[in-house]
Amino acid sequence: MKIGELAHRTGVSVRALRYYEEKGALRPDRTPSGYRIFTDSEIRKVAHIQTLLAAGLGMDLIGEILACLSGESLLLDNCRERLEAERRRITNDIDQLVHTRSLLDDLLATTRAPAQPNPVESSIA
Amino acid sequence: MKIGELAHRTGVSVRALRYYEEKGALRPDRTPSGYRIFTDSEIRKVAHIQTLLAAGLGMDLIGEILACLSGESLLLDNCRERLEAERRRITNDIDQLVHTRSLLDDLLATTRAPAQPNPVESSIA
DNA sequence: CTAAACTCTCACGTCGGCGTGAGAGTCAAG
DNA sequence: CTTGACTCTCACGCCGACGTGAGAGTTTAG
Numbered sequence: 678m679k680i681g682e683l684a685h686r687t688g689v690s691v692r693a694l695r696y697y698e699e700k701g702a703l704r705p706d707r708t709p710s711g712y713r714i715f716t717d718s719e720i721r722k723v724a725h726i727q728t729l730l731a732a733g734l735g736m737d738l739i740g741e742i743l744a745c746l747s748g749e750s751l752l753l754d755n756c757r758e759r760l761e762a763e764r765r766r767i768t769n770d771i772d773q774l775v776h777t778r779s780l781l782d783d784l785l786a787t788t789r790a791p792a793q794p795n796p797v798e799s800s801i802a
Numbered sequence: 803m804k805i806g807e808l809a810h811r812t813g814v815s816v817r818a819l820r821y822y823e824e825k826g827a828l829r830p831d832r833t834p835s836g837y838r839i840f841t842d843s844e845i846r847k848v849a850h851i852q853t854l855l856a857a858g859l860g861m862d863l864i865g866e867i868l869a870c871l872s873g874e875s876l877l878l879d880n881c882r883e884r885l886e887a888e889r890r891r892i893t894n895d896i897d898q899l900v901h902t903r904s905l906l907d908d909l910l911a912t913t914r915a916p917a918q919p920n921p922v923e924s925s926i927a
Numbered sequence: 928c929t930a931a932a933c934t935c936t937c938a939c940g941t942c943g944g945c946g947t948g949a950g951a952g953t954c955a956a957g
Numbered sequence: 958c959t960t961g962a963c964t965c966t967c968a969c970g971c972c973g974a975c976g977t978g979a980g981a982g983t984t985t986a987g
Contacts, residue, residue, distance in 0.1 A: 681933065691934085692975060700974095710983055711935060725905070732902040736974070742909070757910065764906045767899050774896050777857040780850070781889045784867070785882065806963060816964085817945060835953055836965060861944075 680705075683715045687723040694723070701740035702726050733770065734763055805830075808840045812848040819848070826865035827851050858895065859888055 684691045697703045698713070703722060705713040722743060729739045741756055809816045822828045823838070828847060830838040847868060854864045863884060870881055 679934075690975075692977085695935095696975060708983095712983075713934085728898075728902050728905060730974080731898055746909070760906055760910055764903060764910070767903045767906070771896055771899050771903075773853075773856055774892050774899070777853050778889060778892045778896075780853060781885060781892070784871070785885055785889070804964075815945075817947085820965095821945060833953095837953080838964085855944080 678715050678717075680713050680715070683719060683723070687720055687727075689723055689727065697723070697726055697736070697740075700736040702736065702743045704744075732763075732767055738763070803840050803842075805838050805840070808844060808848070812845055812852075814848055814852065822848070822851055822861070822865075825861040827861065827868045829869075857888075857892055863888070 678686075680691050680694055683689075684694055687694075694703065695713075698705060703715070703719060703726075705715045705719070708714060726739055726743070729742070730736070738759060742760065745756055803811075805816050805819055808814075809819055812819075819828065820838075823830060828840070828844060828851075830840045830844070833839060851864055851868070854867070855861070866881055867885065
């Protein structure tokens with residue numbers, strides 16, 4: 678498929694897709710005239726990129742990761758260390774967010790407290 | 803205390819403290835000559851600002867929150883709604899991060915799996 | 928064959944949370 | 958009174974993930 682369709686099917690802008698390629702996260706083929714051609718599997722990759730971006734990883738690292746994965750699996754040890762570092766950072770972020778959420782709860786509670794039925798928490802809380 | 807000491811005691815740069823004031827999150831007095839004068843309680847406020855920033859809230863909202871709190875408690879309903887929206891966003895972010903973390907675990911596992919002792923998870927996991 | 932719809936490659940604009948001088952006033956120590 | 962450490966107010970710089978034209982070629986429907 679061409680870039681417009683991929684954009685439509687992933688909900689990601691054309692510009693963003695080109696940017697992902699620029700960073701090495703996507704490696705589409707080209708038609709003789711220069712148009713990018715993507716396969717269905719790229720849809721999943723785009724979803725992964727979005728997920729990793731949302732988790733705070735930079736495109737440079739994501740590019741390396743996807744390059745390792747699609748090129749030929751088995752990441753360089755170098756790359757593994759960076760991934761493990763990111764994993765630790767994410768765990769810290771989670772703890773931090775949980776803490777911050779209770780801070781917000783305090784703010785919301787101490788300023789007024791209308792009766793509230795149990796609001797069904799995050800799957801983890 | 804003056805801004806340099808507050809910076810030293812909070813670990814936040816002088817520039818950042820001035821920026822927080824500019825956004826209405828801090829409201830220091832001034833000496834006749836124009837120097838900002840902070841009280842000890844500002845130390846806690848700065849910590850809160852850092853926490854909220856790390857959780858992804860913008861300085862504009864943080865400014866409103868701290869203004870409400872320090873001015874006189876009881877947030878405007880308007881402000882409460884925004885806080886509750888942020889709370890929901892944070893819960894979503896947490897779920898998202900937990901999901902992303904397991905994605906990273908998959909990546910790290912499927913590419914190689916050396917014996918690993920239990921690495922002690924986040925307090926919540 | 929033509930016009931609309933897509934796509935291509937530059938390349939500059941944006942936004943937020945500060946960093947980093949520039950130039951000038953202020954305060955404490957000797 | 959001077960010197961050096963702080964502080965003040967502009968105001969431009971930075972970085973990352975795109976947005977947004979500009980100008981030009983490609984493809985497809987009628």
